[in-house]
Amino acid sequence: MTAADDTYDYTFRSCQHPRLCQARAESDDLLLTVSLLTDLNRRLFPVLLSLVQEVDGHRICMGNWNSSQITQLDQVLLSTDSVTALSESLLALSKHLVNRIDTLWAARQQAAYHTALSSTPGHPQNLTTELP
Numbered sequence: 001m002t003a004a005d006d007t008y009d010y011t012f013r014s015c016q017h018p019r020l021c022q023a024r025a026e027s028d029d030l031l032l033t034v035s036l037l038t039d040l041n042r043r044l045f046p047v048l049l050s051l052v053q054e055v056d057g058h059r060i061c062m063g064n065w066n067s068s069q070i071t072q073l074d075q076v077l078l079s080t081d082s083v084t085a086l087s088e089s090l091l092a093l094s095k096h097l098v099n100r101i102d103t104l105w106a107a108r109q110q111a112a113y114h115t116a117l118s119s120t121p122g123h124p125q126n127l128t129t130e131l132p
């Protein structure tokens with residue numbers, strides 16, 4: 001594992017370990033089922049989901065948005081959207097993104113454990129290569 005393999009972006013978007021790919025796919029599917037009860041949520045959430053898939057998308061999940069992400073979110077706001085409504089929407093929607101963080105982080109830990117275990121001498125997967 002290199003330093004680049006241990007970044008948030010790598011874990012949340014790029015790692016091709018089967019456990020992380022499966023967790024991302026399941027999380028993406030689950031996010032598509034979120035009930036969007038307000039007009040503001042219906043405008044914000046698709047943009048949030050799109051941003052999550054991009055480089056630095058993990059920042060959306062963690063609430064550490066960069067200026068480009070804020071600009072993109074700002075484009076869906078209307079002059080009639082109140083600060084209170086925006087705060088409530090972002091809080092409600094962020095709970096779904098926190099679930100994504102938990103899911104992907106658990107998959108990362110499982111992937112790391114599986115990788116370490118499979119490279120351990122004596123592991124059943126490695127017995128054929130260890131025999132004289």
